[in-house]
Amino acid sequence: MTDDTRDQIRHHLFDKLAETAESIRRGGAMDDHQLATAFMGIGLTLAETAYGPVGAAEWLRDMADEIERKTVN
Numbered sequence: 518m519t520d521d522t523r524d525q526i527r528h529h530l531f532d533k534l535a536e537t538a539e540s541i542r543r544g545g546a547m548d549d550h551q552l553a554t555a556f557m558g559i560g561l562t563l564a565e566t567a568y569g570p571v572g573a574a575e576w577l578r579d580m581a582d583e584i585e586r587k588t589v590n
Contacts, residue, residue: 534556538552538556560580561577564576
């Protein structure tokens with residue numbers, strides 16, 4: 518798989534997830550915090566399945582680092 522293909526898949530998945538989140542939000546089923554928690558849970562489950570528990574923990578650390586960088590800058 519090429520980097521371009523991976524990027525296209527990532528963009529497509531992001532678009533679909535954003536569309537789903539907006540639909541859920543508009544429908545009133547979940548607020549922003551609940552949506553973020555659910556999506557993080559999905560990401561963690563996928564990371565654990567793909568990389569095992571240690572890899573999932575590293576994924577969470579990477580996510581926290583990215584959030585911190587965006588908050589600081």
